[in-house]
Amino acid sequence: MRFPDVRPLLLGWALIAGGFGQAESVKDREGAVRGDKAAMENDARWIYNDWRKGFEEADRTGKPLLVVLRCVPCLACAGIDARVLDREGELTSLLDRFVCVRLINANDLDLARFQFDYDLSFSTLFFNADGTVYGRYGSWRHQKDPLDRSTAGYRRTMERVLELHRGYPANKEFLAGKQGGPTPYRSPVQIPGLQGRYTPALDWTNKVVASCVHCHQIGDAFRELHRKRQETLSAELIYPWPSPETLGLAFAPDEPGLVEKVEPGSAADRSGFLAGDRVGTFAGQAVVSVADVSWVLHRAPAAGEIPVAVRRDAASRSLRLALPSGWREGTDISRRVGTWGLRAMALGGLQLEELAESERVARGIAANGLALWVKHAGEFGEHAAAKKAGFRKGDILVAVDGRTGRLSESALIGALLQTRHPGESVPATVLREGARIDLKLPIQ
Numbered sequence: 001m002r003f004p005d006v007r008p009l010l011l012g013w014a015l016i017a018g019g020f021g022q023a024e025s026v027k028d029r030e031g032a033v034r035g036d037k038a039a040m041e042n043d044a045r046w047i048y049n050d051w052r053k054g055f056e057e058a059d060r061t062g063k064p065l066l067v068v069l070r071c072v073p074c075l076a077c078a079g080i081d082a083r084v085l086d087r088e089g090e091l092t093s094l095l096d097r098f099v100c101v102r103l104i105n106a107n108d109l110d111l112a113r114f115q116f117d118y119d120l121s122f123s124t125l126f127f128n129a130d131g132t133v134y135g136r137y138g139s140w141r142h143q144k145d146p147l148d149r150s151t152a153g154y155r156r157t158m159e160r161v162l163e164l165h166r167g168y169p170a171n172k173e174f175l176a177g178k179q180g181g182p183t184p185y186r187s188p189v190q191i192p193g194l195q196g197r198y199t200p201a202l203d204w205t206n207k208v209v210a211s212c213v214h215c216h217q218i219g220d221a222f223r224e225l226h227r228k229r230q231e232t233l234s235a236e237l238i239y240p241w242p243s244p245e246t247l248g249l250a251f252a253p254d255e256p257g258l259v260e261k262v263e264p265g266s267a268a269d270r271s272g273f274l275a276g277d278r279v280g281t282f283a284g285q286a287v288v289s290v291a292d293v294s295w296v297l298h299r300a301p302a303a304g305e306i307p308v309a310v311r312r313d314a315a316s317r318s319l320r321l322a323l324p325s326g327w328r329e330g331t332d333i334s335r336r337v338g339t340w341g342l343r344a345m346a347l348g349g350l351q352l353e354e355l356a357e358s359e360r361v362a363r364g365i366a367a368n369g370l371a372l373w374v375k376h377a378g379e380f381g382e383h384a385a386a387k388k389a390g391f392r393k394g395d396i397l398v399a400v401d402g403r404t405g406r407l408s409e410s411a412l413i414g415a416l417l418q419t420r421h422p423g424e425s426v427p428a429t430v431l432r433e434g435a436r437i438d439l440k441l442p443i444q
Contacts, residue, residue, distance in 0.1 A: 029073035054101035058129035066098040077122030079149035115180035135288035152254035348386025349378030352409040401426035
């Protein structure tokens with residue numbers, strides 16, 4: 001039996017319910033998930049929510065495997081998701097050359113195999129049937145704008161994967177670094193904090209959304225595990241999947257590997273990168289999307305160099321991207337859903353923004369001084385800890401744990417969680433209605 005194509009409706013529900021980007025999820029989360037299943041479980045192209053079957057089919061057909069991981073209730077990435085699923089869309093002929101799998105939950109993922117940016121609501125991993133990863137795709141461009149339906153970059157990523165598949169296994173050396181490593185738990189439902197709350201399969205007979213492990217919960221669970229052990233967090237856990245912009249390297253969104261801009265004075269600039277360079281390999285790995293670059297940075301050392309092969313003016317060049325000490329701390333994590341948990345741990349549930357320059361001047365705060373405005377103070381559970389300690393929305397933090405120099409919220413979170421343990425309180429000073437008030441910021 002064929003079901004009607006409700007995918008355009010799903011996108012419409014997302015945009016209407018979300019107020020065109022103001023909300024993070026649709027109102028009818030249950031309806032969105034059940035509608036997705038009705039549209040997809042008998043689709044001739046897509047294998048629905050069964051990655052094992054996908055690998056079996058890739059082995060049988062000799063095709064590469066394309067696995068889309070999609071958080072259906074999330075508003076983000078609704079545009080590209082609808083375009084990828086469009087039966088009459090521009091990607092149709094390319095999709096026919098893959099075995100296509102759609103996963104809408106992370107409950108039963110093989111964590112050693114599926115390693116990607118868990119904070120994205122739309123990601124794609126490309127595999128050979130033997131489990132070899134060809135590449136990853138994950139777009140923060142689409143994450144930020146649910147209306148963005150552009151697929152040019154996705155198309156070119158697919159084309160590059162097909163090239164790698166044709167050259168496999170002779171090109172294995174360029175894929176070795178893309179492979180995931182061992183993990184302490186086989187699947188998300190085995191991680192303490194998720195274990196016992198979720199099962200490997202979704203509960204379609206009751207509240208299906210409540211039975212779903214969202215991808216971001218994987219990172220949340222690993223961080224919470226360390227905090228429950230009274231441990232500090234590593235920079236890798238606080239700043240996962242760093243963007244190449246952290247090092248001053250911006251890639252064209254629709255042309256994988258093309259350097260669009262190099263920030264003057266940045267690490268990339270000092271390492272000799274130029275706009276117009278085309279990156280062929282990054283740390284020896286074939287680049288099919290910017291997510292491949294973030295994968296390398298995700299596993300990169302705290303300091304050192306990354307070898308990069310580029311094409312410039314029709315000639316091949318070898319560069320070395322220098323990683324300055326503490327480079328991860330420049331990563332902006334403010335838009336990551338996983339950062340809400342970090343805010344509870346480091347800031348007692350405060351959400352902070354750097355004060356505008358005009359406001360700094362009006363309050364007599366130096367240009368290089370700390371000035372973080374409390375945009376939001378949580379009111380429930382562990383997110384209410386700062387409010388209970390006396391912090392208020394509208395306060396301006398000018399000193400935290402002895403730090404008075406200019407810092408972003410992302411940098412402050414990292415500084416506190418790498419040095420402070422749960423249960424501690426650190427001194428903080430805020431400006432409120434012209435007065436300086438000393439408080440204690442709870443660390444959780």
